[in-house]
Amino acid sequence: MSNTSLATGHEGTIRDQVKAYFQRVRSGEMGALPAVSALILLAILFSSLSPFFLTKLNFANLFVQSAELAVLACALVFVLLLGEIDLAAGVTAGVGMALFVVLNQKMGLDPLLSVIAALAFGSLTGWIIGLFVARIRVPSFVVTLGFFLGFQGLQLIMLGDGGIYRVDIPAIQAIMNSNMPEWAGWVLLVVMVGVSLLIGLWDRSRRTKAGLATRPIAMLFIRLAFMAVLGGIAIAILNQNRSVSIKAIAGVPIVIPIVIVIVFIGTFVLDRTLFGRYLYAVGGNPEAGRRAGIDVAKIRIAAFMICSTLAVVSGLLHASRIGSVESTAGRTIVLNGVAAAVVGGVSLFGGRGRMMNAIVGALVISIIDNGLGLIGLPAGINFLVTGGVLVGAATIDALSRKRSGGSILRT
Amino acid sequence: MDTPLIELTGIKKSFGPVDVLKGIDFTAYAGKVTALVGDNGAGKSTLIKGLSGVQPFDDGVVRFDGQEVHLANPKQASNLGIEVVYQDLALCENLDIVQNMFLGREETTTGTLNEAAMEFAATKALQSLSVRTVKSVRQKVSSLSGGQRQTVAIGRTVLRNAKLVILDEPTAALGVAQTEQVLNLVRRLADNGIGVIIISHNLADVFQVADYISVLYLGGMVASLATADTNYNDVVGYITGTKSLEGAAS
Known part of the structure; x- marks a missing residue:
């Protein structure tokens, strides 16, 4: 046996480590770097354009406004890591909230039990979507598009046309407002x-x-x-x-520790458990995972269940912030959630992304919304800028993927 | 000679009316490289799939280390210590070398992944093969060349304490320098006492690395030779069917 020493990336001084980091960035492993840079640039830009941007009130508002988007983006990370998508996450949250309100207010069920029922509904939805995707192999785009349309109807049926229910539970309202x-x-x-x-x-x-x-x-x-x-x-x-x-x-704000706990648990699961490792493996190469003995279908179903359940949590935050549940809740936010994850550095091709990326991405999307609003530009500009940022982020994703995958040609 | 590590006698396999393996005999020894050659459709893949338990043989006797065994599924094969490195390698590009080598067999302590233990074992396995070409065991596979990927896939079999490693076309699609690297690796694998079966269309590679050459022709084993006792032209003759062991042209 020879004494060849193999490096592990942990050797060397701080300087070596910094050098190694820059090398990784150059080879396409950028992680959240583009998004963090964008965040800083946008913050500088908006604080120079609006006197209200850098106020204490707006600082707190920004966190609260981005919380529900951040949790939704965290939810989507689990399915995006598989290279799948859940277009129904927003309306799942919407129906979950409708269920919560109906159980609590129409049927007088205990608020806590109603929340648990809503979360259970989320898990069930994720399980069904997962069955279609993992067992029957219907593309997730189509399955969840179907759920997206169907659940809008379910929301209308549950809440009535144009129906709005107030959420009068102080504990729920406090999450986003205290x-x-x-x-x-x-x-x-x-x-x-x-x-x-x-x-x-x-x-x-x-x-x-x-x-x-x-x-x-x-x-x-x-x-x-x-x-x-x-x-x-x-x-x-x-x-x-x-x-x-x-x-x-x-x-x-009370919501901040809640988001931190979700990110902490999510990161722990992704980085340090077998489930997390298998999620990345299946996202990277399902066939390799299957041959290694991973139950690929089970991993896929579990990912959709986590996504839908966390989506309901995000819906709960939404209901808490505006103090009501309306029959159109969750229709548009899902696309912002996907945008947030991708802007933050989660790959749409699967296999790459972390919880923190979703958080940073959600902050970027929220800061655009918040900043443009403060400058007083028409809402149309907001959509244009957000769309542009998303296309830019997806381009960085595709390019960095090409670069890190391109080395196979380098012999 | 010693007991063969694996000894097949009268192996048959057919798919419906098609007899793919017509009662073949085959042996491979620990610490030796046995090349399995033959033209397309000769039955090489079927033989390998039988050995790995993916498609069990219909008939015949399999002895592993002198003991008669049944290879009814991949699990039984891998429990015996038979590992196959397929041509597509089955690696996850988004994971690093250690993660790939341990995929499906991760070490955990109290429910969480024990990265340190895995990193240590993976490093040791690669060192036992004198791997020098990899910069860091925490490199992502996406950043590796074809030869380096093959190294990772072969290293994985060492990690699993394989006794018999079957390599399916390990040098296909590799450049000259990388082919050399992989062949050296194959040699070291055998030098470590592991039985190696290598499937290849490239006879130059076969003659460089193999101790024995077994030739399949249309589902029959037409020749099992020691590399030292034969030559390129003879082997080509066996492969194309213009030559048989009896020396009679057909």
């Missing part, structure tokens, strides 16, 4: 940094135990410090009174 006490924001940050630190140290100890190279520990601390400073600034701003009237508004 804030945590100031101390809770800081606790949130400490928990986040603490958990990240523990996971980082845990990974290192496993690598050391296996006798493998580890990245310089300073990198972990730099990353955590970065997180602590950015998070600290955000919380400090959110904890100040941002009200324009007498009644004070301060604190981190």
Whole structure:
């Protein structure tokens, strides 16, 4: 046996690591980089164009406005990773909300049970879509287009023509419209940094135990410090009174920890569990997955179930924000959800993308909406710009895929 | 000579009225490379599919390490230590080398993936084959060349403690330098004590790497030769059917 040493990408100083990162970016593994750049550029652009953009109130609004889109985009990541699509995610959320309202208000069911029923409805929908896609092999585009049309009808039947139901449950309304006490924001940050630190140290100890190279520990601390400073600034701003009237508004919106928990669990599942690994594998090469013994159909069905269930969560946030459920809810947001995921760096071809990409993408889409609104441009411009950004992102996706796949020709 | 690692006697397989394998005998030894050659339709793929358990043989005796075995499904074959590297390699381009090598057999601790253990084992498996061509085991497969991909696929069989590795056209579609790399790898695989069966249309490769050459012609095994005792023209003759072991032209 020879002593050839094989690198693992964990060797070397911080400088080597930075160099390796830039090399990966050049070879097409850009991840969320284009979206983060776009986010920064747009923020600079809008703050120079509108005096209202960089206000404390708008800062908080931006997070709240993007929350439901962010959760929907996170939901779609699971099916996009398979190279599939769920056009029905928005209306699934809509019907889920209609079910919630009807159960709660018409039939007097407990709010919590109604929420659980709505989520169960989401899972069931995902299961049925998954059966069509995975077992019968109907293209997901067609199946979910069918559900998209059918569920609009279901919404009308459940709520009546032009029907609107108010959501009068304080606990539900609070999610999007109330804030945590100031101390809770800081606790949130400490928990986040603490958990990240523990996971980082845990990974290192496993690598050391296996006798493998580890990245310089300073990198972990730099990353955590970065997180602590950015998070600290955000919380400090959110904890100040941002009200324009007498009644004070301060604190981190309640929806933020909810989104963070969803992203954390989602990332954990994708990166560290067998299911996550198989999801990427099936998205990359289903035949290879099948031969490796993966139950491809089961993975596909599970992905659609997660997507539809999370979509209902996003619908719940929507109902909470506007305080009502209408019979047209969810028709248009699904396309923005797909756009957010793709803009953030999730590949439409499957196999590439993370939870954070969906979040960044949702922020980009929301910031365009928010910023253009503040400048006072007509709504038409908003659609044009969002569409342009989406085509741009999809182009980057296709090009980077070509580049990283093109190396097969390089012998 | 030692007990063969795998010994087939009187193997038959037919699809409806078509007899694809007409009672063939075949042996392969641990630590040796046995080439399986033959023209299109000679029955090479059917033989391989039988060995891997994908399409079980109809009739005949299979002995593995001297023991009679039944290869009724892929699971039984892989439990015995028979691994096939198909021509399309079955790799996920979006995953890295370690992830591909462990696909379907991931190591977990308390329900989560143990990346460190897998990385260690994958590195060791590649080192046992003296792989030098790969920069990092955490490279995505999409960034690898054809030869490097073949390396990953072969490394995966080592990781699974294969005793018999069957390679289907490993050098097809590779350039000169990469073919050389892969053939070296095949040689080292055998040097590590693994029995290797290599299917190839390229006789230059076969003569370079194989210890034995078995020739299939229209479903029958027409010749099983030691590479040292034969030559290029004879093998071509067996493959095309102009020559048989008895020396009679047909």
